[in-house]
Amino acid sequence: MLTVLLGLAVAGYLSPEKKEKIPVRVLFKNSGGNVIFNHIFHHRDYKIPCEKCHHERESGDHEPLPCGSCHPEAFDRDYVREHIRSFPDTSYCVQCHHAELGKLNFDHAAHEDYADEDCQTCHHSPDIEEEPQKCGNCHSNTGSPDVPSVRDAAHDRCITCHDDMFEAGLKGCTPCHKMQDMSHYSGDFTACGQCHQNNDKDLVLNRTSAFHDQCMDCHKELQRGPYKDSDCSKCHIK
Structure with a gap:
């Protein structure tokens, strides 16, 4: 008996994990009428690869x-x-969290030359700091209502000369910041709004917009099925 139980245990351990079944149909709830999406039909019969819709597979x-x-x-605080x-x-x-800044490469001596040794080009005037200090002596990482964070304070100064870098977006960060290798990154993530000035809906599409855009783009490309503006009733059930 013990031998049989041991054999079953070994067989269970060696057998491959059971993968979750591909859903046959998916119900998408919508105020304009629910949509019953035939998932297995699109995947199996149309042979649409998973990554066509599921971005995490890319x-x-x-x-x-x-x-x-x-x-x-809704892209709100709860989400x-x-x-x-x-x-x-x-x-x-x-x-989604595709970039994190690493070590800052700041050549202080070179900036002294650029500023012709006028420290107040970057540092505060003597009425705030009698002698130039390290930014972090007053500006913390998080900042406060009265004192901006070291990031915001530095960027406000940097942009006065390097506006072209800021206009370049993420590419403009690399001359000063070393970018983290995100494939092995395991630290905290920067809030989206620290870098992106877009509206929330431009960062992460809400559920309705994502479904609709994905379906319509594919159908319009194929010129098949419901792809016209008047075809709503072919998918949406009142």
Whole structure:
């Protein structure tokens, strides 16, 4: 008896993990009428690869997630606080958190030459600091209502000469900042608004917009199925 139980235990250990079944149909709730999406039909019969819709598959072997894991009903504080619970592990984070700044490469001596040794080009006037100090002596990482963070304070000064870098967006960071290798990054993530000035909807599409854009783009490309503005009733059930 013990031998049989031991054999079953070994067989269970060696057998591959059972993968979650591909859903046959998915119900998308919508104020304009719910949509019953035939998932298995699109995947199996049309042979549409997972990564066509599931973006997390594009850069690795991640299993497809429910669309709502990434696309919220509303990009609000609740979503920002709770969205991490939607993912199996932290390896999914870098799909959206795509860049983090590393060590700052700042050549102080070179900037002294550029400023012709006029320290107040970057530092405060004597009525605030009698002698130039390190920025971090007064400006913390988080800042306060009265004193801006060291990042904001430095950027306010830098942009007066380097506006071209700031206009270049993320590419403009690399002359001064070393970028982190996100494939192995495991630290805290910077809030989206620290770098992105876009509206929330431009950063993460809400659930309705994401579904609709994905479906319509594909159907318009193929010129098949419901792709015209008058075809709403072909998908939406009143």
